[in-house]
Amino acid sequence: MAIPDRLAPLLAQFDFARQRLTDRLAGPVVNSGNGTDVPVGPMTDAEYLWEPGPGCWSVRRQEGWTGEGGTLLSGAGEWGRETAPYPHPVPPPFTTLAWRLTHLSELLALRADHTVGTRSLTRDDYRAAGDAASAIAAFDADAEAWRGALLSVGDKELDTVGHCTYPHGGDAEEPFLEIVWWVNQELLHHGAEIALLRDLYRIRNA
Numbered sequence: 315m316a317i318p319d320r321l322a323p324l325l326a327q328f329d330f331a332r333q334r335l336t337d338r339l340a341g342p343v344v345n346s347g348n349g350t351d352v353p354v355g356p357m358t359d360a361e362y363l364w365e366p367g368p369g370c371w372s373v374r375r376q377e378g379w380t381g382e383g384g385t386l387l388s389g390a391g392e393w394g395r396e397t398a399p400y401p402h403p404v405p406p407p408f409t410t411l412a413w414r415l416t417h418l419s420e421l422l423a424l425r426a427d428h429t430v431g432t433r434s435l436t437r438d439d440y441r442a443a444g445d446a447a448s449a450i451a452a453f454d455a456d457a458e459a460w461r462g463a464l465l466s467v468g469d470k471e472l473d474t475v476g477h478c479t480y481p482h483g484g485d486a487e488e489p490f491l492e493i494v495w496w497v498n499q500e501l502l503h504h505g506a507e508i509a510l511l512r513d514l515y516r517i518r519n520a
Contacts, residue, residue: 318468318469321491327498328464328494331502334505339415364518393441396413419456423435467490
């Protein structure tokens with residue numbers, strides 16, 4: 315299927331942001347934005363789970379979790395992502411790099427499923443990663459799944475309200491093209507947050 319003209323720039327933006335975040339996480343270099351390659355080491359497990367301050371929400375082991383952050387631990391498997399039912403706390407808690415990357419990967423995976431998959435997965439089905447390498451691999455797989463969902467649509471689907479049935483957003487009320495835009499901004503802003511957390515971790519003892 316040919317890529318609709320309206321989708322093409324959003325797909326290109328998604329691909330660029332995805333590659334830049336992947337490079338920022340795994341190295342060995344990341345494009346500085348002006349064509350210069352900047353060396354960057356791969357993310358470590360300690361960095362992935364680093365808590366810059368007290369009261370952070372993070373990714374934690376299901377076994378033995380006592381609710382130190384949030385009131386829910388969503389996800390299947392050994393690890394889960396801390397959260398709370400609506401309304402969320404105000405001001406929101408500070409979230410770790412692990413939380414932000416898992417949140418991003420989860421929304422890509424679930425939206426792909428609710429576009430071209432079973433249309434049944436929820437946050438409780440997603441398997442959060444407890445280590446950096448697994449988290450990077452999960453992001454890559456989930457981003458690829460979402461990209462596949464984008465390649466499945468034509469102009470009719472882009473205009474269809476509720477084409478994606480993702481249950482944790484406004485997807486049921488929006489044309490699919492608006493959801494594509496929204497996912498891109500999620501990738502862009504969480505990618506920027508993750509990059510900043512990597513910088514802060516690097517200079518934490520300076």
